[in-house]
Amino acid sequence: MNLPAPLLIFYVRNDALGDGLLRIPALRAARTAFPQSRIVYGSMHRSSLTGVLRRHAAPLVDDFRTIVPLSTILAEFARPGRPMTVVDFRTGVPALIVAKLQLLARGVRYEPNFAGHLLSSHWRARWTLRPEHNAWRYHRLIERLAGRHLPFDHRLEVSQAARVLAGQIRGADRRPLILLGGNSKGSNKMMSDAQVAAMATNLIEAGYQVLYLVTPGNGPTPQSLAARESRLVTIGPDLGLDVEAFGDLLLALGEIADAYVGMEGGLGHLFATVMTPTVIINHGANIERWRPLSNRVEVVTAPRRGRSANISDTPVEAILEATHRLLATSRRDHPEPAAH
Incomplete structure (x- = not known):
């Protein structure tokens, strides 16, 4: 029996233009590290990744779910035998702790944007400080998930029509x-x-x-x-x-x-x-x-x-x-x- 491809869910509060741009390096790293995974990008509010940045984000994400609760996304994509991982870019320690406990009970691996990575450290994983810059914080979460260093690339391609x-x-x-x-x-x-x-x-x-x-x-x-x-x-x-x-x-x-x-x-x-x-x-x-x-x-x-x-x-x-x-x-x- 062919098992469903592993599911990797990114979840955010919202993405203004700057937020979306700073998350693109992490999405690229995830696509590199987990080529077989189905990548879903969800948000509580609107996202620039489905608007002005759509052309740049589309090759990195299989499904967008904006203005949708995380619980709804998990229910939509759940399949028997499919491993699921949530990378949570939101901030706010109390809410992240609650989400961690809830997802742990469901067997979902959870990588939250905790300050200092202290509460997201894994058994036998070396504890490291969270980077100062937001873009590197998001990217570091993917490196921790993959267990190795990954390329960091924030650049965007310019279309020939735009150059003309x-x-x-x-x-x-x-x-x-x-x-x-x-x-x-x-x-x-x-x-x-x-x-x-x-x-x-x-x-x-x-x-x-x-x-x-x-x-x-x-x-x-x-x-x-x-x-x-x-x-x-x-x-x-x-x-x-x-x-x-x-x-x-x-x-x-x-x-x-x-x-x-x-x-x-x-x-x-x-x-x-x-x-x-x-x-x-x-x-x-x-x-x-x-x-x-x-x-x-x-x-x-x-x-x-x-x-x-x-x-x-x-x-x-x-x-x-x-x-x-x-x-x-x-x-x-x-x-x-x-x-x-």
């Missing part, structure tokens, strides 16, 4: 390209019109081509920016692209850009997948856990007012200083080939 469109948007302009982003659903993470316009003016006058990326959320609009700096080009919904195609275009632009400058969040993580040099304005996130995975990152910390920090309060001079420093070190460490 990016080239059309850039046109014949061959000035170094800078991308700006400042829209956010969180009021303390968005940038102001004045900040973006002042940055754009400085960079344009310094000899750069500057594009502002209009993404979902509050913040600058094409109309408000045009009124302040008419030379700034904006890229956004007026292109008529669906969410996946627009995400691919952003990757293609990041691939050719000298830098991206914007708030801490999903766009910074997206551009890290094509190794775009990045300036991040941080509103108070734990940057050790959320630092973009590219190798050239400058972090500017927003000033704190009482118990909170708003990115819109960050002095433009501090952002520009970090931007020019990043660009200067990039030219120093990666000079252009001499012309012949």
